[in-house]
Amino acid sequence: MSAKKYRVLIYPSAEHDLLEIKEYFETTLKTSSTPLFEKFYAHLDMLETNPFAYPCLKDAYLHQLGYRMIPIDNFLVFYIVKEDVVQIHRFLYGKRNYLNIL
Numbered sequence: 001m002s003a004k005k006y007r008v009l010i011y012p013s014a015e016h017d018l019l020e021i022k023e024y025f026e027t028t029l030k031t032s033s034t035p036l037f038e039k040f041y042a043h044l045d046m047l048e049t050n051p052f053a054y055p056c057l058k059d060a061y062l063h064q065l066g067y068r069m070i071p072i073d074n075f076l077v078f079y080i081v082k083e084d085v086v087q088i089h090r091f092l093y094g095k096r097n098y099l100n101i102l
Helices: 012-028 034-047 060-065
Strands: 007-010 067-072 075-082 085-093
Touching: 007 012, 007 034, 012 034, 012 085, 034 067, 034 075, 034 085, 060 067
Parallel strands: 007 085
Antiparallel strands: 067 075, 075 085
């Protein structure tokens, strides 16, 4: 018996976040973002078979919307599971006020 496979969809806002992160690493930190991006994509791959591995957010409104969060180094990945699709909404620096952003 095979596990259910979910489709992972990266929303435009999350794609924009990834571009900003890459640019920050390259221009400000003068280093490669590749190790961080490898971690991001390893977690996204895991979501294909286990999207409920991370709990819903505690904030009542975001919890009602079904938001879940993955901490990866200094970043947070926010996603929602709808039927057989994992919707990746944002990749945010952990010290940002994500409640106001989401």
